[in-house]
Amino acid sequence: MKKERSKKYRALQLVRAGVQLFFFGLFVFLLFGTHFTGKDYIGNVEAFFHFDPLLAVATSIASRAVFIAFGWAALTIVVTFFLGRVVCGWVCPLGSVHQFFSWLFKKTKFLRPKKVARGGLSWKYLALAFVLVSAVFTLDLVGIFDPLSFLTRTTVTSVLPTFAQGFQMLIGGAYALHLAGVGDALTQFLETLTVNATFRQGFLIGLIFLGFILLNILRERFWCRYICPAGAFLGVASRWNLFKLRVDEHKCIKCNLCTLHCQTQADPYPEKEWKSSECIYCETCASVCPTAAITFPLRGTPEKLPAIDLSRRKILLASFLALFSVPLFRISQAVKRAHEKLIRPPGALPEPQFLETCIKCGECLKACPTNGLQPAMTEAGPEGLWTPVLVPKIGYCEYYCSLCSQVCPTGAIKELTVPEKTVVRIGTAWIDKNRCIPYFLGRPCIVCEEHCPTSPKAIKFVMVETKLADGTVATQKAPVIELKLCIGCGICENKCPVTDDPAIYVTSVGEQRSEKNQLLLPE
Amino acid sequence: MDRRDFLKNMALGSLALKLAPGLAGRTAEGGGGAPDLAYIQGDSPAALAREAIAVLGGMSRFVAKGDVVMIKPNIGWDRTPELAACTNPDIVRTLVELSFAAGAKKVVVMDNTTNQAQRCYARSGIQAAAKAAGADVPFVNPRRIKKMAVKGEWLKEWDVIQDFVEADKIINVPIVKHHSLCRATLGMKNWLGALGDPRNQLHQKLDQAEVDLAAFFKPALTVLDAYRILVRNGPQGGRPSDTKLLKTVVAGIDYVAIDAMGATFLEIPPEELPFLSLANQKGFGEIKLEKLRIEKRTV
Numbered sequence: 001m002k003k004e005r006s007k008k009y010r011a012l013q014l015v016r017a018g019v020q021l022f023f024f025g026l027f028v029f030l031l032f033g034t035h036f037t038g039k040d041y042i043g044n045v046e047a048f049f050h051f052d053p054l055l056a057v058a059t060s061i062a063s064r065a066v067f068i069a070f071g072w073a074a075l076t077i078v079v080t081f082f083l084g085r086v087v088c089g090w091v092c093p094l095g096s097v098h099q100f101f102s103w104l105f106k107k108t109k110f111l112r113p114k115k116v117a118r119g120g121l122s123w124k125y126l127a128l129a130f131v132l133v134s135a136v137f138t139l140d141l142v143g144i145f146d147p148l149s150f151l152t153r154t155t156v157t158s159v160l161p162t163f164a165q166g167f168q169m170l171i172g173g174a175y176a177l178h179l180a181g182v183g184d185a186l187t188q189f190l191e192t193l194t195v196n197a198t199f200r201q202g203f204l205i206g207l208i209f210l211g212f213i214l215l216n217i218l219r220e221r222f223w224c225r226y227i228c229p230a231g232a233f234l235g236v237a238s239r240w241n242l243f244k245l246r247v248d249e250h251k252c253i254k255c256n257l258c259t260l261h262c263q264t265q266a267d268p269y270p271e272k273e274w275k276s277s278e279c280i281y282c283e284t285c286a287s288v289c290p291t292a293a294i295t296f297p298l299r300g301t302p303e304k305l306p307a308i309d310l311s312r313r314k315i316l317l318a319s320f321l322a323l324f325s326v327p328l329f330r331i332s333q334a335v336k337r338a339h340e341k342l343i344r345p346p347g348a349l350p351e352p353q354f355l356e357t358c359i360k361c362g363e364c365l366k367a368c369p370t371n372g373l374q375p376a377m378t379e380a381g382p383e384g385l386w387t388p389v390l391v392p393k394i395g396y397c398e399y400y401c402s403l404c405s406q407v408c409p410t411g412a413i414k415e416l417t418v419p420e421k422t423v424v425r426i427g428t429a430w431i432d433k434n435r436c437i438p439y440f441l442g443r444p445c446i447v448c449e450e451h452c453p454t455s456p457k458a459i460k461f462v463m464v465e466t467k468l469a470d471g472t473v474a475t476q477k478a479p480v481i482e483l484k485l486c487i488g489c490g491i492c493e494n495k496c497p498v499t500d501d502p503a504i505y506v507t508s509v510g511e512q513r514s515e516k517n518q519l520l521l522p523e
Numbered sequence: 524m525d526r527r528d529f530l531k532n533m534a535l536g537s538l539a540l541k542l543a544p545g546l547a548g549r550t551a552e553g554g555g556g557a558p559d560l561a562y563i564q565g566d567s568p569a570a571l572a573r574e575a576i577a578v579l580g581g582m583s584r585f586v587a588k589g590d591v592v593m594i595k596p597n598i599g600w601d602r603t604p605e606l607a608a609c610t611n612p613d614i615v616r617t618l619v620e621l622s623f624a625a626g627a628k629k630v631v632v633m634d635n636t637t638n639q640a641q642r643c644y645a646r647s648g649i650q651a652a653a654k655a656a657g658a659d660v661p662f663v664n665p666r667r668i669k670k671m672a673v674k675g676e677w678l679k680e681w682d683v684i685q686d687f688v689e690a691d692k693i694i695n696v697p698i699v700k701h702h703s704l705c706r707a708t709l710g711m712k713n714w715l716g717a718l719g720d721p722r723n724q725l726h727q728k729l730d731q732a733e734v735d736l737a738a739f740f741k742p743a744l745t746v747l748d749a750y751r752i753l754v755r756n757g758p759q760g761g762r763p764s765d766t767k768l769l770k771t772v773v774a775g776i777d778y779v780a781i782d783a784m785g786a787t788f789l790e791i792p793p794e795e796l797p798f799l800s801l802a803n804q805k806g807f808g809e810i811k812l813e814k815l816r817i818e819k820r821t822v
Contacts, residue, residue: 036645172666187662187664398601398639398642399601400646401601437727443728444729445726446704446726449703450758455756455760455761455765456756461703477703477704495637499721
């Protein structure tokens with residue numbers, strides 16, 4: 001028997017890697033484009049999300065509303081229905097990241113598959129059941145597990161900030177080597193990219209991501225194989241798999257290399273054990289086969305449902321866990337009263353609907369020109385983890401900007417025009433008279449008023465007398481807030497010269513999306 | 524930055540300081556019969572700026588061949604020109620063109636903005652206008668902000684953006700605006716945009732800070748944009764009704780006199796403004812407008 005690997009499938013494997021690179025590049029390109037580029041309105045930089053059927057289904061179920069742009073997800077389902085999980089193997093940017101690291105770990109011999117991996121495949125289907133059942137009870141956890149959400153959130157809050165810091169080191173190096181021209185050019189370039197580099201949980205989110213990357217040392221594409229609920233969803237959706245695996249028994253030497261190197265445990269050998277719902281058409285098996293025994297000819301028969309040990313009991317257990325999680329995730333102050341620091345971006349839906357719709361993807365965090373939007377920690381309760389919250393100490397809400405509302409892929413932040421946005425009240429500013437310079441020091445300072453963007457300004461002045469430490473009395477113009485005019489943008493807090501803990505600060509009361517979190521009565 | 528760099532930069536900075544006023548003085552002598560202030564009115568901001576410089580004796584009086592020229596407009600806010608929060612872009616463009624025509628090697632236009640820099644640069648229209656005329660319009664580079672000896676009456680040292688000190692000539696291009704602390708923000712207040720943070724703390728003694736900074740930066744030329752001025756809700760305004768169309772540009776070397784003229788646009792008598800009186804007492808310039816030779820023209 002002639003021992004020769006299939007040239008055709010080795011070429012196809014390279015084509016697949018090229019396609020992966022293209023889509024990953026597109027993903028990065030769109031993400032880098034998610035910021036102010038000189039125009040008030042930016043295009044569909046969030047388009048990737050709309051092709052994700054898991055996000056489409058789970059978010060629609062949880063929010064009881066269909067976001068029209070999610071119609072694109074039908075295309076992914078149709079493709080999967082006829083061709084199997086090609087999207088996982090050829091398109092998904094997170095899949096490509098995991099595959100890249102699997103390849104790297106193999107090349108560096110950290111990962112040496114010796115035994116064929118068995119079992120464990122049911123976990124991702126249970127994750128899918130968990131996500132969908134909790135969505136039925138309005139708990140939207142899909143964003144935590146969805147691959148696009150996961151990758152975008154991590155890239156925005158952790159990878160890009162790391163990149164920006166590294167870039168800063170490069171710039172520092174250029175100046176140290178007396179290449180001032182290079183340093184200047186790099187600085188201007190970085191500034192034009194506007195990479196938000198300050199995120200409260202960037203380290204933690206990055207660590208989680210790193211953990212999943214390292215799991216590829218145990219098994220190739222660990223995430224895709226065992227955890228990804230979107231992959232499970234597509235597994236269920238794959239029905240025809242028009243290109244079906246065929247092992248030529250005459251050529252096969254039963255070396256088992258195909259099954260050993262299968263990226264997703266789809267077991268190409270023996271042929272009758274092939275799990276079509278696990279196959280991502282990476283073409284590795286056909287390519288590594290030393291006798292070119294494996295091909296994927298076109299065949300029109302339907303495939304069977306996921307051929308994995310998915311018992312009804314396990315599904316029931318996952319569903320029960322989901323049901324139990326709903327109240328568990330809602331043991332929080334957030335249910336009783338609005339958190340004072342839960343300042344949502346302008347256009348955010350009322351809190352319950354917001355939580356049902358937000359997928360924690362971090363697109364808005366990337367778009368925010370001041371870096372003020374941050375992933376929430378405890379402000380919104382457990383189910384609001386990593387949802388966007390404005391932290392004025394880090395950055396304020398830019399008056400003429402509505403980018404966060406434009407890039408939200410699910411409509412959790414309702415899309416607003418710039419004029420619409422400028423009148424949205426997201427909170428109210430308060431003055432701490434014990435720290436405010438005119439009130440306490442009796443010295444002039446009008447910085448908050450000067451920065452207040454509304455016309456007329458929400459910050460006015462009154463003359464106040466202050467008894468100073470030496471017993472004298474100073475009379476000074478001091479700020480007061482006209483609550484009706486304040487939109488809660490937080491620029492006053494951000495620019496207050498009392499640097500550590502500003503003497504003027506914004507809380508969520510008065511946010512117009514809430515009926516209850518109000519203060520002013522109708523006149 | 525290591526100590527050696529720091530010392531070198533300090534030396535460069537002080538050298539530039541030593542030379543800048545001297546250079547400005549020398550070129551000023553070439554003015555001959557030029558008036559103290561050019562006061563031009565008309566419909567086109569570009570024509571106003573052009574005429575103002577012509578009245579003062581042409582740009583070659585201020586810019587020598589091979590100079591690096593820094594033009595400092597107010598780009599502080601994320602506001603479009605019709606809101607009069609930033610300097611008129613056409614005036615900036617005209618000054619860039621005139622500087623190049625006078626033989627400038629390089630023209631830099633920059634400001635340390637208050638809102639996000641990109642938004643201010645783009646939406647003020649200044650970035651596009653200045654670039655179209657061939658100027659460099661860089662964002663503030665944090666590594667080029669150095670503590671420098673301002674040596675003012677009150678402000679002894681502060682973080683200053685190096686680009687402003689390294690330029691051979693500085694042209695200040697402020698816009699006339701209402702301000703709730705110093706009442707008017709004009710040319711001298713414009714220098715806060717050449718500083719690093721926490722410049723907001725200077726508001727505790729803003730009038731003195733303005734005087735100290737103006738003496739430190741000492742522009743070769745000041746061109747005051749009063750085409751559309753901001754009369755209330757300053758220094759950002761927000762509504763076209765906060766502005767007033769004056770269609771005027773005032774230019775000259777005496778930056779105190781120019782600010783005095785600017786104050787009158789906001790209907791404030793110059794002697795009422797503490798920063799003007801302080802500057803006048805230090806001998807930095809004239810605030811009695813009747814003592815000035817003002818050439819008024821309409822284009």
